[in-house]
Amino acid sequence: MVGGLIDRLVAAAATILTVAALIAPAAVLAAEPALEPAGVPRRIASLNLCTDQLLLSLADPEQIIGLSPYARDPTLSWAAAEAARHPLLSGGAEDVMVLKPDLVVAGRFERRATREMLARRGLRVVDFDIVRSVEEAKQQITRMGALVGHPERAAARNAAIDAALARARTAASRSGLRVLAVSRRGWVPGADSLISSLLAAVGLVNAAAELGFAAGGFASLEEIVATRPDLVLVAAAAPVAEDQGQAFLLHPALDRLYPPERRLVVPEMLTVCGGPMLAEALDRLAAALGRVER
Numbered sequence: 380m381v382g383g384l385i386d387r388l389v390a391a392a393a394t395i396l397t398v399a400a401l402i403a404p405a406a407v408l409a410a411e412p413a414l415e416p417a418g419v420p421r422r423i424a425s426l427n428l429c430t431d432q433l434l435l436s437l438a439d440p441e442q443i444i445g446l447s448p449y450a451r452d453p454t455l456s457w458a459a460a461e462a463a464r465h466p467l468l469s470g471g472a473e474d475v476m477v478l479k480p481d482l483v484v485a486g487r488f489e490r491r492a493t494r495e496m497l498a499r500r501g502l503r504v505v506d507f508d509i510v511r512s513v514e515e516a517k518q519q520i521t522r523m524g525a526l527v528g529h530p531e532r533a534a535a536r537n538a539a540i541d542a543a544l545a546r547a548r549t550a551a552s553r554s555g556l557r558v559l560a561v562s563r564r565g566w567v568p569g570a571d572s573l574i575s576s577l578l579a580a581v582g583l584v585n586a587a588a589e590l591g592f593a594a595g596g597f598a599s600l601e602e603i604v605a606t607r608p609d610l611v612l613v614a615a616a617a618p619v620a621e622d623q624g625q626a627f628l629l630h631p632a633l634d635r636l637y638p639p640e641r642r643l644v645v646p647e648m649l650t651v652c653g654g655p656m657l658a659e660a661l662d663r664l665a666a667a668l669g670r671v672e673r
Contacts, residue, residue, distance in 0.1 A: 419528030420482035420503075424468060424475050426493065427486035428455060429652035430507055433519065434484065435461045436536060436655045438527040444478050457648045457656035472496040482526065510653025512576040513540065520654060536655040543661040544580055550665040551582035558643065559586040559608035561598070564627050569595040573653050574612070581665055583610075604632055610671060611637045612664075614647035643667040 423438060424445040425431045431450040434443055435458040443465050449455055450462035468474050472493045475483060480502065485494050487506040498504045505526065510516045517537045524533025560574045561567055568574040568585075569592035575585040586608040590598055598606075613628055616639060627633075644667055649660035 420480075420526070422478070422480045423482045423484065423527065424478060424480040425450070425484050426468065426470060426475070426490055427484070427507065429486060429510070429654065430484040430523075431462060432456060432458045432652055432654050432656065433507070433523040434527065435465075437520070437524050437529050437532045439529075440464060442527060444480055445475065453648070455648055455651055457652070457654070457659075459648075472500075476500060476502070484523070484526070510573050511571055512573065513544065513580060513653075513657060514576075516540070516573070516653030516657055536658075539655065539658040540661070543658040547581045547661045547665040550669055556583050556609045557586040557589075558583045558610045558612050559598075559603060559606060560612040561603065561628060561633075562614055562647065563625060564623075565598045565600065565603070567592055567595060567598045569593045574650060577650065577657070577660060577664060578612075580661060581668055583668070600627070600630055600632060604636065607636070610641050610643055612643045612645060614645065614650075616642065616644045640671060643671065 421442060422444045423434060423442050425434050425443070426447055428447050428449045431446045434446070435450075445466050445468040446462055448467055448470050450465070450467060451459050453459040456462060470490060470493070475493075475497060483494075483497055483502055483504045485504060485506055487508050494504050494506070507519055507522075508515075510519060517540060520533045520536050520540075521530070524530045524536075558578055559567060560578075567587045567590065570585055570588040571593045572585070572587075572595060575587070578585050586606055587595070587598075589606050590596070590602055592598075603611075611633070615625075617625065617629075643664060645660055645663045649656045649663060
């Protein structure tokens with residue numbers, strides 16, 4: 380069941396990242412300013428996995444009245460344990476309207492019809508873009524901190540990311556190694572992605588650019604083998620595949636070229652969104668690179 384969910388999320392990500400640059404958001408959902416005006420919301424609902432995690436990290440628990448359907452999924456949500464304390468929403472407009480929040484936070488490129496309906500009903504809807512860099516992640520943390528009335532928490536989270544960046548740069552004794560991040564069924568995040576930003580932070584190069592992927596795409600086994608990155612980045616080190624999607628990563632050709640000592644392992648829950656979890660992602664990446672280099 381988890382495998383099917385992740386497959387759907389990966390497929391959706393491919394569509395979202397490709398279309399995002401081509402469409403403009405509806406006027407009714409115009410972007411809010413970087414720092415929000417005074418007036419702290421008391422009842423906040425989230426429709427997006429990434430806004431869930433920002434809320435859980437920065438808002439008071441009593442401010443949160445509902446989270447997205449994936450908030451408690453431990454494979455995707457860094458804050459899954461905290462999310463268990465809050466109700467889950469269906470993702471549709473109806474249950475949100477019943478709750479009567481004074482703020483709804485959501486991802487800009489998903490559930491457009493739902494967001495527009497809520498806005499038409501007079502609810503305040505604030506959208507958050509897909510994060511493609513560490514700096515963008517810090518900006519979103521600052522923005523959410525201002526929205527929920529806790530800028531000091533946002534500053535602390537950003538300071539933790541900066542400290543992790545400094546540790547990662549110190550730990551990276553080699554630079555220029557080519558790394559290909561590969562997940563289920565061969566999904567590869569492109570050059571213009573959060574993964575690229577994280578790799579660059581520790582002196583590594585995302586080999587996805589060599590495959591022509593800007594936002595991301597599915598690479599065949601033959602393409603990966605032909606590209607011959609120095610290392611691969613994966614979300615888990617499981618020796619046995621639970622399903623077909625995971626089996627791609629354990630194919631004999633990849634297993635032979637990229638045994639455990641040539642695989643950097645960073646859990647997907649640390650990279651699927653941009654937020655406070657990036658401090659841990661950077662520490663994991665630096666530690667994994669240190670083991671490879673030894």
